[in-house]
Amino acid sequence: MKDSPGLHLKTYLFILFMVLFAPLGNVLLSKGMKGVGSAKNWALADVAHIFIRVLSSGYIWLGIICLLTFFAAYMLVLTWADYSYVQPASAFSYAVVALLGYFLLGETVPPLRWAGIAVICVGVLVVGRTPPRTTEKA
């Protein structure tokens, strides 16, 4: 299978959707879960109460919509590109999620965490220079 410029462009476009919607979804989920709180003793009644609060949180549902958008892009790109290419290439979302956590949620992000996220991005660049498909078309 030849790696045409069209295949690369299509792959990059769908990965861009993934990189935008997954972090936004996770940030919304985080905002929602901070409002819901965590179970204290993980008893069934406690977990059921948390579950109901999760389902009634607007932030959680908005987060789920963003993650479903991400998932749709992910499913489509997997029909032509390798899983082992797509998964690491989507790791740019780790930098975006930290930025959103810092700016939107006011989280404290220590320098070591930024360094770790930067290293993750380097890993992504290394993976991104490999061809999208290594297996034959079904």
Place this chain on the structure above:
Amino acid sequence: MRELFFLFVVVVVGTGGELCVTRAMKVVGEVHDFRPGALLRFVFRAMRVGWMWIGIGMMTLAFFSLLAMLSIENVSFVVPVTALSYAAGAVGALFFLRERISKQRWLGVLIVCVGVTLVWLSKR
């Protein structure tokens, strides 16, 4: 300790689910027609593949574990540490999907794992 348990579920069960979904999508085939009707028919075709439902079940379990982690820790910590799934994903893709993974991809996955370790250490 709770974080470690939830992280294990997110990484192992979540990656297993993604591998199952990938196998289902390979069965369905590549998308060439992006019109809404064609996409809808494509989704229905995908939903008839058993691997898709197994994958969705596993990913749902991983999703609730992610929510539990997000209720305990910051999103800027939780999401990067789940990148451990890259190692699990590469191994799974090699054995489960029979993908060929080049040395360069392995190197990239290794670097990602080093980054995850640094993020984990930033918690202390």
